[in-house]
Amino acid sequence: GIQVEQSPPDLILQEGANSTLRCNFSDSVNNLQWFHQNPWGQLINLFYIPSGTKQNGRLSATTVATERYSLLYISSSQTTDSGVYFCAVVRNAGKSTFGDGTTLTVKP
Amino acid sequence: GAGVSQSPRYKVAKRGQDVALRCDPISGHVSLFWYQQALGQGPEFLTYFQNEAQLDKSGLPSDRFFAERPEGSVSTLKIQRTQQEDSAVYLCASSFGSSLEAFFGQGTRLTVV
Numbered sequence: 001g002i003q004v005e006q007s008p009p010d011l012i013l014q015e016g017a018n019s020t021l022r023c024n025f026s027d028s029v030n031n032l033q034w035f036h037q038n039p040w041g042q043l044i045n046l047f048y049i050p051s052g053t054k055q056n057g058r059l060s061a062t063t064v065a066t067e068r069y070s071l072l073y074i075s076s077s078q079t080t081d082s083g084v085y086f087c088a089v090v091r092n093a094g095k096s097t098f099g100d101g102t103t104l105t106v107k108p
Numbered sequence: 109g110a111g112v113s114q115s116p117r118y119k120v121a122k123r124g125q126d127v128a129l130r131c132d133p134i135s136g137h138v139s140l141f142w143y144q145q146a147l148g149q150g151p152e153f154l155t156y157f158q159n160e161a162q163l164d165k166s167g168l169p170s171d172r173f174f175a176e177r178p179e180g181s182v183s184t185l186k187i188q189r190t191q192q193e194d195s196a197v198y199l200c201a202s203s204f205g206s207s208l209e210a211f212f213g214q215g216t217r218l219t220v221v
Contacts, residue, residue, distance in 0.1 A: 019137070037177075043212040045211060045212075086151075090207050095164060097153070098150030
């Protein structure tokens with residue numbers, strides 16, 4: 001099956017700093033999503049981005065499908081950005097394959 | 109409803125007990141998915157429905173796991189004779205189509221003692 005690798009596994013930032021999270025995948029995909037899992041376990045949709053670039057406030061994402069990677073940018077980080085960030089891809093109709101996540105800690 | 113709703117939020121089961129987990133998808137979403145998330149890991153696919161048809165159940169770990177969606181809306185994930193390794197968070201997701209944006213519920217945290 002398709003492999004999804006996220007890096008870095010852990011990231012510690014000072015409030016106000018910028019960061020880039022990466023997601024590599026091993027085959028072509030129909031769909032790619034970025035999620036933020038909050039401390040209560042809820043997966044919050046950040047981006048649905050099978051290709052191209054999107055921005056939402058301090059967050060933006062870019063997927064280069066031909067090179068099989070996606071990047072999530074967080075600017076001016078806040079303590080509320082802390083949590084686990086997951087990348088998930090869909091290769092064929094149906095199931096998403098998740099990476100192992102990046103755990104982000106933003107210190108005040 | 110406004111989002112995917114799962115119940116119960118927490119379930120403690122004695123080993124050997126049967127449990128049933130419920131998922132109410134977003135109204136109009138034809139695709140429904142179940143995932144299992146162990147502590148410190150990403151969600152792992154269990155099964156997928158398109159309306160009432162179960163199109164993929166390749167992720168179900170054993171024949172003790174059974175899922176249904178009889179009317180193409182609410183789904184139930186049933187685990188028979190629970191074992192300690194079944195302890196995990198069970199997540200449900202729904203979408204308008206199988207490769208379109210999926211939305212997740214808050215999950216059911218199952219603890220088998």
